Amino acid sequence: MIAPFTIDPAYNMKFTSIKESKIAGMLCLAAFASLTFIISLVFFPSHLTSIVTEAIGALMQNLTYSAGHQGFLISLAIFMGLIAWHRRQATNNLHLLIQLGLLLVLSFGAKTFLKEFTQSPRPYTETLAELHVIDSPQSFYNLTVDEKNDRIHQVEEQVSEWRTKHWIGETDYSFPSGHTIFVSVCVLFFGGLFASQGRYVLASLVIVWGVGVAASRLWLGMHRPVDLFASMFFGLILYIIIPSHYPILDKVLFKIKNR
Structure with a gap:
């Protein structure tokens, strides 16, 4: 006979600590x-035609890559490894994994929808207009992908390659910032868990990394401050809405365990 499903007080306390990590x-x-x-007061507006040293260019590129398609999985793997190393309770980790998965999927989905809905030109299109390779920032988005890339190539003598190669890779709209949404989720989720565990150095490092990514997006001419802060707000709303504990998972695991 299978015993009725119950959760002992110690188990409840573990999930209470997870909820406290939201704060x-x-x-x-x-x-x-x-x-x-x-x-943002330092990096915006960014002088996109300024001379760029190799060290600064490489730093900004690596920061932006760490939250882009080139490196976000590596960043996630590092943070998840640190969490898994500290949290030995497998069930707790499953709850956290579901929460993180929902945060990432919904945040990136919202980002894609909002970019198409708002259709805000990227800041670097203003530089392209100032250099007279396009009529206006809005007209840039009437061009084909090849035409957009051609206009960017035309300013390579005035603008550092450390910037233009990123422009070519990101010719979509500006608002909101996908990189900053990802970073915001990491700060909320991983930073919150580290801080709630008393691992303040790790929490601080997540925050500093996030600020570095945000700075790189401004420096590259990809975003305005409003794009970044809106992304933080969207991430916060999702973080508040998406639960950190899923009772149905407890029931399923309990039934499997007691078969």
Whole structure:
């Protein structure tokens, strides 16, 4: 006979700590937003025709890659490895994995929809217009992909390749920032978990990394500050809405365990 499904007090306490990590995550996001505001005063508007050193160019590229399709999986793997190393309770980790998966899927889905809905030109299109290779930022989006790339190639003598090669790879709209949405999810989720565990150095490193990514997006001419802060807001709303505990998972695992 299978015993009735119950959760002992110690088990409940573990999930209480997970819920408390949401508060810690929000505090981490507040720190991230505050530091990004300060950074935005330095990096925006960015002088996109300025001379770029190899060191600065490589730093900004690697920061932006760490939250882009080139490296976001590596960033996730590092953070998840640190969480799994500290949290030995497999069931807890399953709850967290579901929460993280939903956050990532819904945030990227929202980003794609909002870009097409708002159709805000990227800041670098203003530089292209100033250099007279396009009529206006809006007209850039009437061009084909090949025509867009051709216009960008035309300014390579005035604009560093450290910037133009990113422009060629991202000719879609500006608002909101997909990189910053991903970073915001990481700050909320991983930063919150680290902080709630008392691992403040790791939480701080996640925040500093996030600020670095945000700075790189401004420096590259990909986004305006409003794009970044809107992305943080969207990430926060999803983080508040998406639960960190799924009772149905407990029931399924309990039935499997007691077969």
